[in-house]
Amino acid sequence: MRIIIVYFSLTGKTKKLAVNIYRFLKERNLDVSLFELEEKKKESNFFKNCIRAITGKDSEIEKIPNLENYDLIFIGAPIWVGRVTPYVKSFLESVELKDKKVFLFTTYGSGFMKNKAMRKFIESIEMKEGKVIGKIEIKGNRVEENIDYVKQEIEKCLREL
């Protein structure tokens, strides 16, 4: 089974979660790669990023990974204004997910509209005929405290494959 973890992270929290997932899968001797999505036009202004999240404008990404040879795809995104970041949306619009198994993970701040964001995240995979086999939502500044929970949720999904 070939696995890829694709994620976007502006301030490193989702990256920390992605790297922990990567290490965990590696420890189990699984064939896993890690791919960070990078925005074409870097923007660190909070309000401009909120506008990007709402309008989807200027949210192009540098490189899109080829998912063809992967059986399981982990996709990670921070929540921005109750949505997954527009970069992850751009990525999802560009890839084929038909019959792919997908595990979603998000990080969030206050938790504002995080459930709605996850619901939409799941819908966007299902619209592409991918199969969501698991999901985790972690508060961005609590990644380390939640590693056991993360491992447990992934383990559960792997057992059911």
Ligand SMILES: Cc1cc2nc3c(=O)[nH]c(=O)nc-3n(C[C@H](O)[C@H](O)[C@H](O)COP(=O)(O)O)c2cc1C
């Ligand atoms: C532009 C922007 C919008 C955000 N909107 C939300 C939100 O609607 N709900 C929430 O819980 N957190 C929100 N946050 C907080 C991030 O989701 C949280 O800090 C996340 O862990 C950041 O991940 P990262 O470090 O991988 O970029 C927002 C952060 C930014 C920069």
